[in-house]
Amino acid sequence: MIHYEWDNDMVQDFSKLGKIELKEVNYHNKTTQIIESSKRGSKSGEIKPLGVTVDDKSNNIFVADYENDRVQVFDSNGKYLYKFCDNEPGKMNRPHGIVIYGDKVYVSQFHGKRVNVYDVKGNYIDQFGNHGSESETMSHPTGLAVSHKNGDIYVCDLYRDVVFVYTNELKYKVSFGKSKLYGPKDIALTQGRIYVLDVGNPCVHIFNTDLSYSHSIVSRGSDGQVGYSYFFTLDIEGNILISDLERHVISVFTAEGELIDEIGKGSDIFYKQYGIVIDRMNRIIVVDEK
Numbered sequence: 001m002i003h004y005e006w007d008n009d010m011v012q013d014f015s016k017l018g019k020i021e022l023k024e025v026n027y028h029n030k031t032t033q034i035i036e037s038s039k040r041g042s043k044s045g046e047i048k049p050l051g052v053t054v055d056d057k058s059n060n061i062f063v064a065d066y067e068n069d070r071v072q073v074f075d076s077n078g079k080y081l082y083k084f085c086d087n088e089p090g091k092m093n094r095p096h097g098i099v100i101y102g103d104k105v106y107v108s109q110f111h112g113k114r115v116n117v118y119d120v121k122g123n124y125i126d127q128f129g130n131h132g133s134e135s136e137t138m139s140h141p142t143g144l145a146v147s148h149k150n151g152d153i154y155v156c157d158l159y160r161d162v163v164f165v166y167t168n169e170l171k172y173k174v175s176f177g178k179s180k181l182y183g184p185k186d187i188a189l190t191q192g193r194i195y196v197l198d199v200g201n202p203c204v205h206i207f208n209t210d211l212s213y214s215h216s217i218v219s220r221g222s223d224g225q226v227g228y229s230y231f232f233t234l235d236i237e238g239n240i241l242i243s244d245l246e247r248h249v250i251s252v253f254t255a256e257g258e259l260i261d262e263i264g265k266g267s268d269i270f271y272k273q274y275g276i277v278i279d280r281m282n283r284i285i286v287v288d289e290k
Helices: none
Strands: 002-005 021-027 030-036 052-054 061-065 070-074 080-084 095-101 104-109 114-119 124-128 141-146 153-157 162-166 172-176 184-189 194-198 203-207 213-217 229-234 240-244 249-253 259-263 273-278 283-288
Touching (some): 052 273, 061 095, 104 141, 114 141, 162 184, 194 229
Parallel strands (some): 095 141
Antiparallel strands (some): 002 283, 021 030, 070 080, 104 114, 114 124, 184 194, 203 213, 240 249, 273 283
């Protein structure tokens, strides 16, 4: 697990897991120090991760530990706290995306064809997405987002090529993107836009809040664009930070799709980075398989 802090041109890692190394990268044309730590494994505190999110109340870090079928929780300094969930009915089946809204944790189950709901202590509450007609049920859910306006839950489905929308009461509401998406992987919401990262037709699609398609930005393969990616996040300025698996960097784009930085370019800081989130202290948190 890697923690980056932008303040005072300093990037620090507070994790106590694994081997510690000191490296340097350029960020906004300035030399920035990074202390990196991550450890792959199945013991408590070791991860084989995909998604990551942060609890805004505690600033604890929640990692969707994909290959270990659990969620692991760390404090804001990277200290291991606890894990969940190992037992039915909330047993996990390849947890992929994760998001916290209020006191609830939503975890997509990539092989389980559903989203599980827990409280922040890991107690199972409910699940959704696996009941109803074929058009209303999930196949392989991935990235998640929750609307702060009404609590609606947005779920990307990699194989159905849509984004499902459920109410805060976990009832199916609508789906969108069928004619535009070819492998939606992750999603983020703003007041006026819905951003969807597409891996089948690699780009970021932008939809309006009425779910109509607007336009697409950030294509794959061309100079200054992005490689194969699973996750992204937005910063407070509206920039798009994409965790680029293919190029081993965090690519930073403006809301209009202009590349403005590549964190880690020309270094070996990242190996196979997946989930990315920004916490309330303005730190970028990335989970890496290194």
